[in-house]
Amino acid sequence: MSILVVGSVAFDTIKTPFGEAKDILGGSTSYFALAASHFTQVNVVAVVGEDFTDRERAAFEGRSIDLAGLEVAPGRTFRWGGEYSFDLNERTTLFTELNVFEKFAPRIPDSYRRSELVFLGNIHPDLQKDVLRQVERPRLVALDTMNYWIERTPNELRRVLPEIDALVINDAEARQLSGEHNLVKAAEAIRRLGPKLLVIKRGEYGVLLFNEDRRFAAPAYPLEDVFDPTGAGDTFAGGFMGYLAQQGDLSDGALRQAIVFGSTLGSFCVEEFGCDRLRSLTRGEIAARFREFKRLTHFEDL
């Protein structure tokens, strides 16, 4: 099955305690697409400016990534700059230049309309809803959002949630959206807003999946060196959706494995700057780390 992803493509400027990089390829869609393309065909809808050259485009080429929906608009590409604290647990945004992303209105090419899985990246909930009007009966729709939309467009967000299957957010966002501190209660409250599936990302502490009354907890892979955490959440989502699409299976068992593949891809992402590690990654490396996750979590039942 193929995946439609709608979101941002950006130039990122990143400072970590281990180095810095200027104007490198970033944005939620870039991370998502590179991760998911290890599993399946990814159809990208995003907008870039005239400064987005063949050099950046090359990062997506030779992969199962369709750029027919990558609009080039007059002006400059979205730019973001951020700096991490010494322990990588805090991130300060140094600048945000929306540029062409400010007027982004996703148009879904005809060839994408039958994508079986849809990932609505972190954009205005009305735009997310508009994407759903342009596609034909996807088998699974997942949505990401952030504190900005939870605070500023709560009604718009609540109107799109009943139309999706899966919400993929972090723990702080789950608490903010539900008004519940306890994550089990937060999950119940969020599922009452619409999504049957809730995936809560907890950074270095792993991921929780709530699938109706079933729950699954996966740890993060214990890494000795984290180089750059940027994009780990979008990479997780790409691995998660990519595996589901590849399998064509949305059972509870497949969802659990998909969470682990998402965690696997996320753990690779942070090993190098930006998208670099996702580009060099091989199928064998992915399978080997999935198996390490199995050894990391396995214990015998009674």
Next chain:
Amino acid sequence: MSILVVGSVAFDTIKTPFGEAKDILGGSTSYFALAASHFTQVNVVAVVGEDFTDRERAAFEGRSIDLAGLEVAPGRTFRWGGEYSFDLNERTTLFTELNVFEKFAPRIPDSYRRSELVFLGNIHPDLQKDVLRQVERPRLVALDTMNYWIERTPNELRRVLPEIDALVINDAEARQLSGEHNLVKAAEAIRRLGPKLLVIKRGEYGVLLFNEDRRFAAPAYPLEDVFDPTGAGDTFAGGFMGYLAQQGDLSDGALRQAIVFGSTLGSFCVEEFGCDRLRSLTRGEIAARFREFKRLTHFEDL
């Protein structure tokens, strides 16, 4: 196999957002012994004052808990008071009265000297070392400590670490002891100080086990209502050691199951005030929740 536990017995006064309790049975040894006694014989060494009555003693009776080593000294029992924040993530100590605990010098009764497993609760590292001089070749010695000893008696602590098998501490303590923020690096540094096994407790995020080059990650059980977090760490240690003693097996597979039994007992502990839930708990409830942990973490390998 039997377990020797050395540590504190106290009267706790606890305020949580859900209620308060005055002068209830507490202390690391109480939680540890009640948890471990669901699995095996526990030999207690601690000190109480003359105000420790038959009413408190009754909490341990009718269980596999030997109180021959519970010294009664002139004066009052150790008292601690604490208050939790609305989300239970922060705890403020309201008062600490060491009382008879200030001069505690553990004396191991002859009948305890052949305990196969030893748990050295959170006391001065010189006292922990002194306990080891009084026992005969235990099969496993585990040790707990805290920021107070890491800061004030670093040399004494470093002298006892080579004599133990397992260190059971929380993530903040692991970072402080090793000087490493990254937990994988912290674990390597700590294992170089002596203990072959390192158990890092991460509260609501679960537990990491480092067993030579093998690693195991267990999540915490997702609870809808946490009533009182006091004693969860000591209860975890009691479940962990209790299961190992019951099985008489220190293999990697048994250690993994023991971590899950520890997590299981810890998840029950926080459901009621103080030790109350540990006292009402049944073998069937423990086994049922262990199996829920299995369902919570299970995914199929490739």
